[in-house]
Amino acid sequence: MLGRTANSIFWMFRYLERAENTARLLEAGFRMALTRGAEEATEEWKSVVTTLGHRERYDALPGREYSLAHVCNYVLREKDNPENILATIEAARTNARLCRSSITAEVWEAVNSGYMTLTEMLARPVREGNLGAALSAIRREATLVRGATYGSMLRNEIYAFARGATFIERADNTARILDVKYYLLLPSLAYVGSRLDTGQWDTVLRSLSAERAYRWLNAGQMDPRGIAQFLILDQRFPRSLAFSYLALRNNLTELARFHGREGRSNELMREADQRLSALAIQTIFDRGLHQFLLEFITSNRAIADAIAEDYRFTG
Amino acid sequence: MGGCLSSLTRKSFDEMDGPDGEVREAYRAYHQWLQQQDGAWIRRKDAEAERFFRLTGITFNVYGEDAAEERLIPFDIVPRIITAPEWRKLERGIEQRVRAINAFMHDLYHRQEIIRSGRLPERLFRNNPAWLPQMVGFTPPGNVYTHIVGIDLVRTGPDEFFVLEDNARTPSGVSYMLQNRETMMAMFPDLFQRVRVRPVSDYPRRLAKSLAACAPAGAGSNPVVAVLTPGIYNSAYFEHAFLADQMGAELVESSDLRVVDGKVQMRTTMGYQPIDVLYRRVDDDYLDPLTFRPDSVLGVPGIMDVYRAGGITIANAPGTGISDDKAIYSFMSEIVEFYTGERPILPNVETWRCADPDSLKYVLDHLPELVIKEVHGSGGYGMLVGPAATKRELAAFRHKIEAKPENYIAQPTLALSTCPVFTSKGLAPRHVDLRPFVLVSPDGIDITPGGLTRVALKKGSLVVNSSQGGGTKDSWVLAD
Numbered sequence: 046m047l048g049r050t051a052n053s054i055f056w057m058f059r060y061l062e063r064a065e066n067t068a069r070l071l072e073a074g075f076r077m078a079l080t081r082g083a084e085e086a087t088e089e090w091k092s093v094v095t096t097l098g099h100r101e102r103y104d105a106l107p108g109r110e111y112s113l114a115h116v117c118n119y120v121l122r123e124k125d126n127p128e129n130i131l132a133t134i135e136a137a138r139t140n141a142r143l144c145r146s147s148i149t150a151e152v153w154e155a156v157n158s159g160y161m162t163l164t165e166m167l168a169r170p171v172r173e174g175n176l177g178a179a180l181s182a183i184r185r186e187a188t189l190v191r192g193a194t195y196g197s198m199l200r201n202e203i204y205a206f207a208r209g210a211t212f213i214e215r216a217d218n219t220a221r222i223l224d225v226k227y228y229l230l231l232p233s234l235a236y237v238g239s240r241l242d243t244g245q246w247d248t249v250l251r252s253l254s255a256e257r258a259y260r261w262l263n264a265g266q267m268d269p270r271g272i273a274q275f276l277i278l279d280q281r282f283p284r285s286l287a288f289s290y291l292a293l294r295n296n297l298t299e300l301a302r303f304h305g306r307e308g309r310s311n312e313l314m315r316e317a318d319q320r321l322s323a324l325a326i327q328t329i330f331d332r333g334l335h336q337f338l339l340e341f342i343t344s345n346r347a348i349a350d351a352i353a354e355d356y357r358f359t360g
Numbered sequence: 361m362g363g364c365l366s367s368l369t370r371k372s373f374d375e376m377d378g379p380d381g382e383v384r385e386a387y388r389a390y391h392q393w394l395q396q397q398d399g400a401w402i403r404r405k406d407a408e409a410e411r412f413f414r415l416t417g418i419t420f421n422v423y424g425e426d427a428a429e430e431r432l433i434p435f436d437i438v439p440r441i442i443t444a445p446e447w448r449k450l451e452r453g454i455e456q457r458v459r460a461i462n463a464f465m466h467d468l469y470h471r472q473e474i475i476r477s478g479r480l481p482e483r484l485f486r487n488n489p490a491w492l493p494q495m496v497g498f499t500p501p502g503n504v505y506t507h508i509v510g511i512d513l514v515r516t517g518p519d520e521f522f523v524l525e526d527n528a529r530t531p532s533g534v535s536y537m538l539q540n541r542e543t544m545m546a547m548f549p550d551l552f553q554r555v556r557v558r559p560v561s562d563y564p565r566r567l568a569k570s571l572a573a574c575a576p577a578g579a580g581s582n583p584v585v586a587v588l589t590p591g592i593y594n595s596a597y598f599e600h601a602f603l604a605d606q607m608g609a610e611l612v613e614s615s616d617l618r619v620v621d622g623k624v625q626m627r628t629t630m631g632y633q634p635i636d637v638l639y640r641r642v643d644d645d646y647l648d649p650l651t652f653r654p655d656s657v658l659g660v661p662g663i664m665d666v667y668r669a670g671g672i673t674i675a676n677a678p679g680t681g682i683s684d685d686k687a688i689y690s691f692m693s694e695i696v697e698f699y700t701g702e703r704p705i706l707p708n709v710e711t712w713r714c715a716d717p718d719s720l721k722y723v724l725d726h727l728p729e730l731v732i733k734e735v736h737g738s739g740g741y742g743m744l745v746g747p748a749a750t751k752r753e754l755a756a757f758r759h760k761i762e763a764k765p766e767n768y769i770a771q772p773t774l775a776l777s778t779c780p781v782f783t784s785k786g787l788a789p790r791h792v793d794l795r796p797f798v799l800v801s802p803d804g805i806d807i808t809p810g811g812l813t814r815v816a817l818k819k820g821s822l823v824v825n826s827s828q829g830g831g832t833k834d835s836w837v838l839a840d
Contacts, residue, residue: 047616048627146605157417304630356629
């Protein structure tokens, strides 16, 4: 396949994953706003904007508050935010058009129909009463594309690029969400191990659609260490870093097999993998969770760059 | 103006309702089916069609409009139907014409017998930018010049078909032929069980096979075919992507290609890989900045050298545009006779060349009755439909013709046949044309039974081009 097409596949799936995870982040904030007092809600909306890396941009905009209406509109559809969810979906679709001849009609129609649905839904600011429906529509549309991909695409290098991109993006998003939430919830390491407000931990889990899975495995227990362990190291949970990297490694191995040689991306992957599997949660906390996540995000980006280079995305 | 045109519509031959008011044979089974359908249900289906097209992404960009805006070509749910005997005659005529065009191309770039014999004036190609001196003395692989041709046909009566244009550069619209059929089958499955329509869906397979058969000598048994698109903002991008997808070929852009080791190669995830056949949807001018327009960013520097050395097949061959030049068109009867020794089965529309003083006088005297076309124009731009023009438009065009008569040809305003379209007030007749798609390879000439029917959706309008508000219909050729 063409390097340029591989690039489009890669970004199409990264953008889809990103849109979906951003919607999850808003859902968690929305729930917090409904169950908590005004002050806590404001903090939660701040953390949403921080997680997205938009604090400076948002603060520079006139008249914006950290309120449900303002933040949701900003994240969902506002033109002042070029990375809003609608623009992200549109970028996914543009990339799908660019690699149209490498995806099945089913995948294309899922992307295109998702784009059409969401364009209509987000044409105007979403009323609070419709917010839940809008957010779950975003997740549903992304799920439909994933399903179409799983059910209709050949298991060749195109598929490996699509899946690899999904997990690169997911690992990045999980790490960012975890980083900000922990930072806000734990001003100092002294808190680690202490019992905090379980409602707040609930939002960490909800931001990653992990609340049910976590409860299932840890009946009623809500401690920061357990949650971090789950979100970072548990290979059973599909949005954990360990799961994402298991899947990423498999897809990179597939790519190397298809191409008959390993590249720098495989090498970096192996190193990152070893780092992750050697870790116990205690080591992570001892060295500092923030530091760990920062390094993880950097090395994750290095793997993405190496993939682009190994497979000649741009030159 | 309206009066004049509606009288034109009334005079026209309707393909469904014969002159006696009886439904013509081609439409009998369809009409019977239609009578049994509920009107409200049909109306719902009409709305459904649009969603179907949007979902598939069959959109185009109109030149000069916002590049990001994607528009749909309106689709009409009443099929255009042609009987088996009618089609047989068209097929023979098209094959004859396409054969002649290929022989003409070879001649024009070699011995130029047709010029020597005095049947074609030399000036027609000497100063014509579509004629490429770089092609002189060169024979493309398989001696095929026009791998893909779209012949535009119009009809004025039960047996009167005319060729309006030979699209021999990069005819577009075939994706609509395919998608219109898919849409119709999805919406009206019972109709297709009732009426036996010849399928068109294997066009991409035939195209892939035909292109592969034109590969250069050294290409091996599985030639690599790629489709070259100007990119995502081109008005026909959807079609380029669609055809590449359906053929299982790579869709390449200029930035993917370069000449390596005497071959045109594409940058894949495994490095550069050679291409044997390039189905290019980029105009001659932009194909090679080293040979043609130096500012082109859509082509491949050096591709013409590779081509002339026999390293790649370019479809259609550079320089074939000369054969669909409108001044050349007016000589097509002579061209067909010269190369086939037969009378043309499908006649041309009568054409006055304004370069010719007697014709010019006639044209200027009869301007309000004629259709005037620019010799090098395409897509319905720069043309005048006399009966529909205002006094001011007529006067403006008269000046243009007088200033550069050799730039114009004129044709009578034909009473184009009509076919019913579905409107909010029921069925109404609208003018149509037909573009069948023809594939040429050393294995022969292959015509897909059907084509693209374009329909002027405005009442009385004769302009069917999509860029001018035309729509399309599914085109049926009935099985025997």
